[in-house]
Amino acid sequence: MTRIFDPKDRVIGLSGSALDVVMPMHLWFGPGGQIIRVGPTLAKIAGDQDLRGRDLFDVIHLRRPRAGKTLAQILSLQGARLSLTITGCENAQFRGVVVAMPAGAGGLINLSLGVSFAKTVEERGLTLKDFSPCDQTVDLLYLREANLAITRESRNLTERLQAAKLSAEKQAQTDVLTGLQNRRAMDEALKTMVDQPNPRFGLMHLDLDFFKEVNDTFGHAAGDHVLAHVADILRAEVRKTDIVARVGGDEFVLLFRDCDDPDLLDTIANRLIARLEVPTQFDGKACQISASAGSVLSSKYDNPTPDKLLNDADVALYTSKNRGRAQHTLFHDELMLPVPAAR
Amino acid sequence: MHGLVNRALQGFLVDTYGSDLWRDVVADANLPAEGFESMMHYDDALTDATITVAVTALKKDRQTFLEDLGTYLLAHKNQEGLRRLMRFGGETFFEFLISLDDLSGRAQLAVPDLDMPALEIRQKGLSRFEIRVKWSIKGAGFVFLGALRAMADDYGTLAIFDVEAGDDGSDLVVIELLDTAFAEGKSFSLGAQPI
Numbered sequence: 001m002t003r004i005f006d007p008k009d010r011v012i013g014l015s016g017s018a019l020d021v022v023m024p025m026h027l028w029f030g031p032g033g034q035i036i037r038v039g040p041t042l043a044k045i046a047g048d049q050d051l052r053g054r055d056l057f058d059v060i061h062l063r064r065p066r067a068g069k070t071l072a073q074i075l076s077l078q079g080a081r082l083s084l085t086i087t088g089c090e091n092a093q094f095r096g097v098v099v100a101m102p103a104g105a106g107g108l109i110n111l112s113l114g115v116s117f118a119k120t121v122e123e124r125g126l127t128l129k130d131f132s133p134c135d136q137t138v139d140l141l142y143l144r145e146a147n148l149a150i151t152r153e154s155r156n157l158t159e160r161l162q163a164a165k166l167s168a169e170k171q172a173q174t175d176v177l178t179g180l181q182n183r184r185a186m187d188e189a190l191k192t193m194v195d196q197p198n199p200r201f202g203l204m205h206l207d208l209d210f211f212k213e214v215n216d217t218f219g220h221a222a223g224d225h226v227l228a229h230v231a232d233i234l235r236a237e238v239r240k241t242d243i244v245a246r247v248g249g250d251e252f253v254l255l256f257r258d259c260d261d262p263d264l265l266d267t268i269a270n271r272l273i274a275r276l277e278v279p280t281q282f283d284g285k286a287c288q289i290s291a292s293a294g295s296v297l298s299s300k301y302d303n304p305t306p307d308k309l310l311n312d313a314d315v316a317l318y319t320s321k322n323r324g325r326a327q328h329t330l331f332h333d334e335l336m337l338p339v340p341a342a343r
Numbered sequence: 344m345h346g347l348v349n350r351a352l353q354g355f356l357v358d359t360y361g362s363d364l365w366r367d368v369v370a371d372a373n374l375p376a377e378g379f380e381s382m383m384h385y386d387d388a389l390t391d392a393t394i395t396v397a398v399t400a401l402k403k404d405r406q407t408f409l410e411d412l413g414t415y416l417l418a419h420k421n422q423e424g425l426r427r428l429m430r431f432g433g434e435t436f437f438e439f440l441i442s443l444d445d446l447s448g449r450a451q452l453a454v455p456d457l458d459m460p461a462l463e464i465r466q467k468g469l470s471r472f473e474i475r476v477k478w479s480i481k482g483a484g485f486v487f488l489g490a491l492r493a494m495a496d497d498y499g500t501l502a503i504f505d506v507e508a509g510d511d512g513s514d515l516v517v518i519e520l521l522d523t524a525f526a527e528g529k530s531f532s533l534g535a536q537p538i
Binding site: 118120121124138141143146149153157 | 424
């Protein structure tokens with residue numbers, strides 16, 4: 001901060017119009033605090049009111065520092081950063097600095113637009129001419145516009161990517177973990193198969209036994225390893241044209257084309273269960289599971305629907321579970337009879 | 344080349360010649376099927392291929408094509424945002440020309456990785472300006488020719504423009520100001536809501 005009465009300081013004379021050029025937002029006040037001169041941009045911001053002749057404290061309201069209620073106090077703030085508002089444009093924050101005039105002749109406040117600059121420029125219709133070439137407010141306005149445009153472009157891109165991701169997920173047919181088909185793919189394949197004349201295929205619902213124990217004992221990584229291993233076995237045991245889908249955490253649906261042989265389904269199921277029961281190693285630990293299965297043959301139905309087939313396979317699967325797991329049941333109507341009451 | 348530049352080129356082709364032509368350009372220049380993305384970077388060769396393919400399809404010469412591109416960038420309603428940003432350069436066309444010194448710096452304040460042409464502005468006498476333009480797009484001087492014409496029009500200034508191809512692959516745009524208050528320019532309000 002410069003001390004103004006330093007004898008080495010030479011007083012300079014500056015015409016009012018020169019002052020307007022250098023500081024278009026200045027406010028010059030006399031020894032009694034009455035306003036003598038107002039820079040042209042500040043006058044434009046103040047609008048219709050003529051600030052000249054009015055008392056300084058009627059016109060400016062110091063927000064920070066608070067201690068600036070009297071002329072002496074304001075002058076003592078020389079060089080400090082002032083934050084203030086002006087009568088008539090209370091929602092605009094100004095930044096300012098004050099210096100005292102020589103020999104107690106009042107003072108000079110220079111102002112600039114604070115962070116609400118964009119709003120003030122818009123409301124008061126300011127133009128490039130209203131700013132000193134040294135004032136970077138115009139650059140800030142430029143940056144603000146450019147940034148808004150760039151942000152909009154970025155947001156557009158993000159929205160497009162998000163939409164594309166959702167649509168890709170919706171259309172996905174593959175289960176990421178096992179590489180098997182997913183529920184959606186199975187539903188579509190099943191619908192196509194029942195829609196054919198005289199459909200002849202087998203549907204098997206297979207549910208892992210003791211999988212939860214592997215997960216709980218050895219952790220999710222072990223569980224994921226087991227699921228991948230199960231997928232390998234299921235893929236290996238079916239024909240290429242058959243469908244193997246993972247439809248839940250440890251639930252699978254297999255669709256066997258051109259199949260109306262109950263013994264064949266039973267053989268396949270038992271072979272699958274036997275292979276699945278061979279423990280697989282993960283991190284040096286043996287993970288042992290088994291599986292229960294239930295099947296239906298479409299040829300047994302006059303009018304097979306996906307819901308009916310899936311439902312009956314489910315009934316058969318739960319019969320396998322109730323009979324002690326690790327086995328296969330082919331659906332037949334007696335399974336639907338009420339369970340006899342326990343004696 | 345920055346996606347913003349490619350996107351502007353795409354905007355010019357779609358807005359001026361329609362989406363059928365754009366589809367042909369996408370196919371012939373092997374562009375991404377969904378067009379350019381503003382916020383990505385592309386190989387310069389892709390930008391050049393776009394221009395070359397479009398020039399052939401439209402049976403135009405490259406210089407006229409680039410000049411039309413420049414005019415579009417600052418005169419088309421879909422590029423009003425860009426025109427506004429350019430008007431921040433000065434209150435008059437004269438000030439605007441001087442401000443071109445800051446063009447790259449300003450643009451890169453907003454988009455640090457934007458590829459901007461190297462500009463060298465020289466004032467020769469009271470009313471003559473020479474701007475040397477060097478860019479990865481060959482013939483960029485003609486883009487500036489179209490763009491500066493559009494800006495002179497925007498400011499209501501009458502001026503004569505010319506381009507001379509330089510020895511080092513750069514172009515020299517020559518501007519002779521005739522009447523700076525030739526016509527009323529288009530309005531520009533500093534604090535208007537950004538486009």
